[in-house]
Amino acid sequence: MRNTVRELRTARGLSQGQLGEALRVSRQTINAIETERYLPSLPLAIGLARFFGLSVEEVFDVDRNANGA
Amino acid sequence: MSTGTPTVHRVMRSRWLLPAVLVVAGLVYLGAAWAGGKRQLGLEMLGVMVLAAVALLLARRNETVRGFTTADARDERFAHLDLLATAISGTFTICAVIVGFIVDIARGGNGGPYVLLAVIAGVSYIAALVVLRFRS
Numbered sequence: 001m002r003n004t005v006r007e008l009r010t011a012r013g014l015s016q017g018q019l020g021e022a023l024r025v026s027r028q029t030i031n032a033i034e035t036e037r038y039l040p041s042l043p044l045a046i047g048l049a050r051f052f053g054l055s056v057e058e059v060f061d062v063d064r065n066a067n068g069a
Numbered sequence: 070m071s072t073g074t075p076t077v078h079r080v081m082r083s084r085w086l087l088p089a090v091l092v093v094a095g096l097v098y099l100g101a102a103w104a105g106g107k108r109q110l111g112l113e114m115l116g117v118m119v120l121a122a123v124a125l126l127l128a129r130r131n132e133t134v135r136g137f138t139t140a141d142a143r144d145e146r147f148a149h150l151d152l153l154a155t156a157i158s159g160t161f162t163i164c165a166v167i168v169g170f171i172v173d174i175a176r177g178g179n180g181g182p183y184v185l186l187a188v189i190a191g192v193s194y195i196a197a198l199v200v201l202r203f204r205s
Binding site for chain 1: 132133136144145146147149
């Protein structure tokens with residue numbers, strides 16, 4: 001699952017720790033999401049999207065290559 | 070109880086909980102060893118548990134240590150990793166019990182404590198499945 005969290009975060013001048021604090025998760029969790037090692041829960045994905053003022057689909061996108069589609 | 074849940078959450082997220090549990094466990098070990106006539110062994114086990122508790126307290130500033138030891142419900146990834154690690158640990162333990170059972174039988178034993186451990190594992194697994202099925 002691809003996502004644009006890193007781009008959105010850096011565009012706003014936020015550190016991973018600051019974003020994690022805002023979403024009440026650890027810095028490591030933000031890092032794991034950005035590097036696509038961890039797929040967030042639906043509530044956290046919605047929280048991320050709302051934080052950036054976007055829809056979930058605009059932040060997360062299914063990796064077509066990974067699905068073979 | 071309207072105040073029970075917040076209190077429980079506060080205690081569960083306290084950095085003192087796990088160190089306290091370790092010390093209490095050490096005291097229980099000491100009591101059991103003392104009762105069994107092995108006071109020195111009990112004191113050594115208590116010492117190990119106190120050292121582990123102190124190490125946890127000293128390392129509490131580390132985000133990873135804090136995440137895994139304070140039952141911090143804020144971070145879903147730590148909870149997820151904790152669940153996976155528990156499942157892996159349980160699988161290894163069950164495999165060890167099965168191997169121990171087989172070895173004991175091969176040596177002419179009756180399965181010793183392995184049968185009881187296997188029953189506990191099996192029954193608790195089925196019970197957990199039944200309960201979780203109704204909850205999710």
